[in-house]
Amino acid sequence: MTPKAAVARFQALLRIPTISYPDESLIDWAEFDRFIATLAELYPQVHARLDRDIVAGHSLVFRWPGRSDTEPAVLMAHYDVVPATDFGWKHPPFAAEISGRGADEVIWGRGTLDNKGSVASMLEAVESQLTAGLVPRQDIYLVFTHNEESAGNAAPAVVDLLESRGVRPALVLDEGGAVVEGVFPGVDSPVAVVGVTEKGQADLRLVVEEQGGHASTPPKTTATVRLAKAILRLNEHPFPARFSDTAIEMFRTLGDHATGRIGWAFRHIGLTRGVLLRVMANSGNELNAMVRTTQAVTVLTAGQAPNALAERAEANVNIRIAVGMSIEQVVAHVQRAIGDEQVHVELVHGTPAPPTSLLSGIGWEVLRSTVEATYPGTIVTPYVQNGATDSRHFTRISRGVYRFSPFEMSKDERDTLHAKNERMHVATFLRGIEFYKALVAAL
Numbered sequence: 001m002t003p004k005a006a007v008a009r010f011q012a013l014l015r016i017p018t019i020s021y022p023d024e025s026l027i028d029w030a031e032f033d034r035f036i037a038t039l040a041e042l043y044p045q046v047h048a049r050l051d052r053d054i055v056a057g058h059s060l061v062f063r064w065p066g067r068s069d070t071e072p073a074v075l076m077a078h079y080d081v082v083p084a085t086d087f088g089w090k091h092p093p094f095a096a097e098i099s100g101r102g103a104d105e106v107i108w109g110r111g112t113l114d115n116k117g118s119v120a121s122m123l124e125a126v127e128s129q130l131t132a133g134l135v136p137r138q139d140i141y142l143v144f145t146h147n148e149e150s151a152g153n154a155a156p157a158v159v160d161l162l163e164s165r166g167v168r169p170a171l172v173l174d175e176g177g178a179v180v181e182g183v184f185p186g187v188d189s190p191v192a193v194v195g196v197t198e199k200g201q202a203d204l205r206l207v208v209e210e211q212g213g214h215a216s217t218p219p220k221t222t223a224t225v226r227l228a229k230a231i232l233r234l235n236e237h238p239f240p241a242r243f244s245d246t247a248i249e250m251f252r253t254l255g256d257h258a259t260g261r262i263g264w265a266f267r268h269i270g271l272t273r274g275v276l277l278r279v280m281a282n283s284g285n286e287l288n289a290m291v292r293t294t295q296a297v298t299v300l301t302a303g304q305a306p307n308a309l310a311e312r313a314e315a316n317v318n319i320r321i322a323v324g325m326s327i328e329q330v331v332a333h334v335q336r337a338i339g340d341e342q343v344h345v346e347l348v349h350g351t352p353a354p355p356t357s358l359l360s361g362i363g364w365e366v367l368r369s370t371v372e373a374t375y376p377g378t379i380v381t382p383y384v385q386n387g388a389t390d391s392r393h394f395t396r397i398s399r400g401v402y403r404f405s406p407f408e409m410s411k412d413e414r415d416t417l418h419a420k421n422e423r424m425h426v427a428t429f430l431r432g433i434e435f436y437k438a439l440v441a442a443l
């Protein structure tokens, strides 16, 4: 495997627009078929020597037989991407163009970070280890799902399949945290944040219904005004900030490496909890989201015509639920914050946070030591991932489900997730391959 050829294969995958839409009738399944066929061409050893199942139409489950099947591992990623138009992109989203030279060489495209970078680096690693004659100690499953960004029904189907075969993974590794720098105050070293659980999520609908009528003689409070006031009140009442057990563990880990007063505060979290919570809540959106359930009004609908009062005004509130909080508590908080019985709060759907994975055992130990070996000088810490992943379904069959993408991601790069100009450094991708090569050799 030359780096150049590996990058060219990655580019080929990025050029196939496997776009997910919540409305599945919009999906171009021919592109998904093309993606699956392209994988077979690009990674012949994987396809010749591993068993493959196709699940839920377009998701792939490969089994690489090891010397034992007692503590298998699942390495997973999704290959669908969110939509992108050319607008605002410096390089078109599905052209996989490369800019810069040397350390500044960057590959541009939708899916570089989320999540084809993982698909490609994993396949490169396995292809190369197969060629080198490696037989893993344990069975390794490679799982590539096709609708993580939309319906997400492929992951539970994969879990059903594995469960029916009695597979109880010691390690499940999916997308998630990354190697980051400058996120935690007082910590100068790079930090590999590994999601040991993720937040739950819910959508609530706020509904106001009124008589309606002609816009020339409006009442003092229309449905739209009532809804707007409710939204403002909700915004003024964020969910309370609190540390999960995982967050406390994270601060203890970081505290051993953090300098000065902040390091002392991390190491003595029992005493400094209140202050740290305030610091976190005021240190940017990512840290704030780590310490509380968040709420965002995402969709507003009301009105049929410019000259008629709206009979119905609706807002969708997307909620990301902190570990330990129930759906009932979420709904109760929203109702209390709004404090207006004429604003109906309806639960559209909701799931609380999945169980937290172990910080011990073979899965965790192998993952941690591989990260430390691939990224020398990096602190490995557990955290609660803010976004949802397919891996939450695997908590049904494993206590070792971790969310970590083995890539260095700067703040600028993380901001391109689901946004324009998504990109990855070529060196980052190549190091991701080294990570997976070391991981499969250690499993």
Ligand SMILES: [Zn+2]
Pocket: 078, 114, 115, 148, 175
């Ligand atoms: Zn993703």
